[in-house]
Structures are given as structure tokens and as C-alpha cells.
Amino acid sequence: MNVILVPIDQVMANNYNPNNVPRNNMILLERSILDNGFCFPIVTIYDEEIDKYIIVDGFHRYTILKDWLQAKEIPIVVLKHDIKKRMAATVQFNRARGVHQVELMSDLVQTLVEQGATDEEIAQHLGMELEEVYRLKQITGIAELFKNQPYSKSWIMMDVKEEDIHDE
Amino acid sequence: MLKQIYIDRDVLTAARERISMIFDDFENIIVSISGGKDSTTLAHLALTEAHKRNRRIGIFFLDEEVVYDSTIKQIEYVMSLYPENTIPLWFQIEFHLTNATSLTEGQLICWEAGKHKIWMRPKKPFAIQHKPWSKEKETIRDKNKGFGFYDALENFQNSKHNTAFLIGLRATESPNRWRAVSKNPGHKDWYWTTKLKNGNIAAYPLYDWNFHDVWRYIYDNKLRYSKIYDYMWRKGMSFQEIRVSSLIHEKSFKALVELPEFEPKTYDRLLRRINGISIGHIYGKDNKAMRARKLPKNFKNWMEYRDFLLKTYPDETKKWIFEKRFAKQLNNNYVARQQCRQLILNDYENNLPIDNQPDPREEKIKKWRELL
Numbered sequence: 001m002n003v004i005l006v007p008i009d010q011v012m013a014n015n016y017n018p019n020n021v022p023r024n025n026m027i028l029l030e031r032s033i034l035d036n037g038f039c040f041p042i043v044t045i046y047d048e049e050i051d052k053y054i055i056v057d058g059f060h061r062y063t064i065l066k067d068w069l070q071a072k073e074i075p076i077v078v079l080k081h082d083i084k085k086r087m088a089a090t091v092q093f094n095r096a097r098g099v100h101q102v103e104l105m106s107d108l109v110q111t112l113v114e115q116g117a118t119d120e121e122i123a124q125h126l127g128m129e130l131e132e133v134y135r136l137k138q139i140t141g142i143a144e145l146f147k148n149q150p151y152s153k154s155w156i157m158m159d160v161k162e163e164d165i166h167d168e
Numbered sequence: 169m170l171k172q173i174y175i176d177r178d179v180l181t182a183a184r185e186r187i188s189m190i191f192d193d194f195e196n197i198i199v200s201i202s203g204g205k206d207s208t209t210l211a212h213l214a215l216t217e218a219h220k221r222n223r224r225i226g227i228f229f230l231d232e233e234v235v236y237d238s239t240i241k242q243i244e245y246v247m248s249l250y251p252e253n254t255i256p257l258w259f260q261i262e263f264h265l266t267n268a269t270s271l272t273e274g275q276l277i278c279w280e281a282g283k284h285k286i287w288m289r290p291k292k293p294f295a296i297q298h299k300p301w302s303k304e305k306e307t308i309r310d311k312n313k314g315f316g317f318y319d320a321l322e323n324f325q326n327s328k329h330n331t332a333f334l335i336g337l338r339a340t341e342s343p344n345r346w347r348a349v350s351k352n353p354g355h356k357d358w359y360w361t362t363k364l365k366n367g368n369i370a371a372y373p374l375y376d377w378n379f380h381d382v383w384r385y386i387y388d389n390k391l392r393y394s395k396i397y398d399y400m401w402r403k404g405m406s407f408q409e410i411r412v413s414s415l416i417h418e419k420s421f422k423a424l425v426e427l428p429e430f431e432p433k434t435y436d437r438l439l440r441r442i443n444g445i446s447i448g449h450i451y452g453k454d455n456k457a458m459r460a461r462k463l464p465k466n467f468k469n470w471m472e473y474r475d476f477l478l479k480t481y482p483d484e485t486k487k488w489i490f491e492k493r494f495a496k497q498l499n500n501n502y503v504a505r506q507q508c509r510q511l512i513l514n515d516y517e518n519n520l521p522i523d524n525q526p527d528p529r530e531e532k533i534k535k536w537r538e539l540l
Contacts, residue, residue: 099429101429102399103400104429138401138402142397142398143391152176152376152380153175158171160173
């Protein structure tokens with residue numbers, strides 16, 4: 001696999017990618033590129049009619065590099081796929097991903113707290129709202145939140161005659 | 169007329185009194201549990217009373233097979249709280265469940281014989297694995313649907329006599345059900361009970377509790393509860409939204425979306441068990457695929473989309489049910505959209521009934537036209 005560096009204007013998006021990254025994750029993606037560098041080249045095919053590289057995977061990283069960080073060049077990999085294979089590849093790249101288990105995500109946040117990270121740092125680097133950090137930090141569980149709640153007043157259903165109801 | 173009157177007691181004191189009265193009047197007591205917080209609390213209250221009186225009560229769980237592992241752990245926990253006062257009634261029998269996630273398998277038969285290799289988990293040795301009532305006596309509400317969850321409950325209840333079934337229903341949780349059950353007292357003047365067959369009653373001792381009372385009780389008594397509640401809360405859900413439900417019926421898409429994040433192993437087993445699960449996970453929150461929120465762009469209106477969905481409905485044996493139902497309904501965009509939802513969710517049972525009204529939008533337009 002050869003990674004090449006090309007002018008960023010020679011790379012363009014495809015017109016079929018159904019993946020959409022919400023804004024908070026775009027901010028996280030920028031954070032990730034700044035913290036870790038640009039670790040993965042963009043996957044493309046070469047369209048000789050227009051002399052452009054069309055993106056198969058990596059559209060959002062390309063967007064960050066081009067529009068947010070105003071980079072001039074971008075590392076790419078060029079595949080030799082026909083349109084059918086390209087579309088399939090795009091979906092494969094998007095969908096063959098895991099999800100974060102809530103339980104382990106909690107453990108991870110706990111560890112960061114023990115390492116001395118502040119809530120704000122955790123929120124910024126993991127791309128979370130502060131509220132989410134608070135909730136993941138909570139180890140005691142939901143019942144604990146209600147320990148000082150007084151019990152409600154009891155009520156009964158009573159058959160009352162209409163005329164007995166006075167203004168209370 | 170019936171009116172709600174506050175009395176000078178807190179809900180905990182009142183519930184303990186109600187449970188004590190049931191113990192005075194009924195020899196046989198069975199608590200239904202689901203693994204949720206309300207029925208856990210109710211079972212603990214009843215078992216505490218049973219322990220005090222040195223009596224044994226039934227703890228009943230109708231196992232749908234396709235449930236969270238956390239639910240199963242919770243049932244095991246409740247049944248082990250006071251073993252000497254507990255008659256475990258853990259039912260693992262075959263019955264039909266609506267599977268809203270698949271168009272080709274509209275129903276899942278839980279604990280289906282011959283499929284034990286792909287069951288979500290093995291049966292429990294001490295569970296009740298065969299229907300303890302005779303085939304001749306068995307009642308079924310709806311022959312089209314087959315023997316379902318409520319049939320299993322009903323037949324179980326009818327197999328008992330002079331028994332009080334305790335249920336963790338709360339009025340604030342389901343006002344409609346509460347209105348329905350509080351109309352006629354089932355025993356003495358206890359309007360928080362309803363009459364069943366064979367001298368049985370259903371009783372709702374927690375009817376006046378709020379969710380924070382339940383959590384407070386769980387905290388005070390250091391009870392365990394299903395981990396799913398904590399997961400949901402950590403995921404940012406509000407207290408009102410947090411509930412532990414079934415995994416595959418029409419209101420549980422949300423549960424499927426979260427499942428891989430909560431219990432990845434359960435999700436993997438579910439994939440093996442049922443078609444359509446992975447679809448539910450991917451599109452459960454997407455408004456087009458499962459909810460009929462947005463009209464797909466290749467259709468002019470909802471009526472056209474409905475006709476297309478009906479024409480291409482994959483289960484020939486169920487198609488007529490929709491055709492017959494829709495024939496009686498108005499033909500407008502408002503109704504058709506709901507019909508689309510039923511078709512997409514495979515809801516031939518009419519669990520999400522259709523509001524058969526003239527299209528409110530058209531009515532508005534008509535009004536304006538008359539004005540202009």
C-alpha cells in the first residue's frame with residue numbers, strides 16, 4: 001500500500017456517502033488530529049477524466065484538514081475500484097465499527113479522574129458535554145441520588161357526593 | 169364520584185398496611201416480578217411481611233427469553249432474598265411474542281422446542297418448563313395471534329384459587345391502567361384491587377408511589393437493582409424515560425439501539441436468535457426506517473406510500489388483516505401515515521391503534537379557503 005502526498009485541491013468528495021458526523025464529533029475529530037497527528041491516509045480512487053482523486057473513505061477528516069486547518073496537502077491511498085466496489089467500500093468503512101460499552105466508558109473516565117484530569121479536560125478530550133462526564137463519574141448509582149428524598153404523602157380514592165365538595 | 173384524597177400517612181407506611189391486610193385475608197399470595205425497580209420493591213415489602221409471619225409466598229416471573237441479562241440477574245436476586253419464605257414460580261414456557269424488528273419473522277416463539285441450540289440462555293433446572301394447565305382448559309384471546317404473553321398470565325392466574333396476585337402498578341406511571349383498575353373494588357372496599365376468576369384478586373399496593381419513593385426505598389434497604397437503570401442514566405436519559413422493557417416489541421427500538429453499549433454479549437446472542445435485530449439497532453433512532461416520520465422522496469403522498477407497502481408486504485398470510493382493517497378507515501394523508509407505520513412495524517395485531525380522523529391539515533386549509 002503506497003501513501004502519497006497530493007495537493008488538497010486535487011481531492012474531492014463522492015456524491016453517495018450516507019454517513020453524517022454530528023458537530024460535536026467533528027470538534028472531537030479536530031481535537032484528535034491535533035493531539036495525535038494525521039495518522040490515517042484518506043482512501044480514494046483516481047478519476048482520470050477530471051484528474052481528481054475521489055474520496056472513498058475519510059471525508060470528514062479531509063474536511064477538517066481542508067476547511068478547519070487550511071492544509072495545502074493531504075496524504076492519500078489510491079484504490080483501483082469500480083463504482084460498485086467503491087460504494088460498498090464506503091459503507092464497509094463506515095459501518096464496521098464498534099460501540100463503546102457504557103460500563104467500560106465509566107471505568108475509563110474514573111481512571112482519568114484518578115490520574116488527575118479535570119472534568120473540563122475530560123470533556124474536551126473525549127468530546128463530551130460536562131453533564132455526560134458527571135454522569136459517567138458517578139459510581140454510586142441512581143438510588144444514591146434519592147437518599148434524602150422524603151416519602152410522598154399517601155392518597156386514597158374516595159366516593160364523594162357532588163354536593164359535599166366545598167371549596168377547600 | 170371518585171376523588172383522590174390525601175391522607176395523613178406517607179406512602180411507605182400505607183403500603184405496609186395494605187400488604188399486612190392482604191396477609192390477613194388471603195392464604196395464598198403471589199407477587200409478579202419483572203426485574204424492574206417497582207416489582208423489586210413490592211417483592212421486598214411482601215417478603216419482609218412473609219418473613220415476619222413465617223409464611224411462604226409465590227414469586228412469579230414469566231420469562232420472555234429475549235430479555236437483558238441484567239433482568240435475569242435481578243430475578244435471581246429477588247428469588248434469593250428470603251429463600252425460606254419464597255415459592256419460586258419462574259415460568260419458561262413456549263409462547264408467542266410480537267417481533268416488531270423483522271418483516272419475515274413477525275412473531276418469535278420464546279423457548280421454542282427444537283431451537284434450544286439458539287436460545288438466549290439455557291432453561292433453569294428449577295423453572296416451570298411446561299404449562300401446568302391442561303390443553304383442553306387453555307384459553308386464547310385471539311386465535312390469529314396464537315398463545316401470547318397475556319394468555320400465559322391469564323391461564324396461570326386461572327389455575328389458582330383464592331389467591332391474591334400482587335402487582336407493582338403505580339398510578340403516576342400508567343394513569344390509564346390505574347383508571348381502569350380503580351373503578352370497582354375487587355375485595356371489600358379496597359379500590360386498589362380488582363376481581364379475577366376463582367375468588368382471586370389482583371392487588372396494587374404501590375399505586376400511590378412516585379418513582380423517587382421507589383428509589384428511596386431501594387437505597388434505604390440497600391437492595392440491588394438492574395444495572396440497565398444506571399446505564400440509561402449515564403447515557404443521559406431522564407428519570408421519567410428510564411425503564412427496563414422487553415427487547416423486541418414495537419415500543420422497544422430504543423432498547424435495541426442501546427443494547428450493544430449496555431450488554432454486547434446479549435446483543436450478539438440476540439442477533440443469532442432473530443432476524444431483523446441488527447436493522448433495529450442501526451435504524452432504531454432513524455426516523456424513516458422504523459417510524460414513518462418522513463415520506464420517502466419517491467412517493468407523492470402517504471396514501472401512495474401505504475399502497476406500495478401493502479403491495480410489497482412480505483408475509484402473505486398477514487396481508488389480509490391489514491387490508492380488512494384499512495378498508496374501514498378514512499383515506500387521507502393523516503390516517504395513511506399511521507397505516508404506513510403499522511406496516512413498517514409489522515403491527516398486524518393493532519398494538520398501535522390508528523386515530524381515524526379527517527386530516528387536520530386539510531381541515532385547516534379548507535377553513536382558510538372559505539375565509540379567503
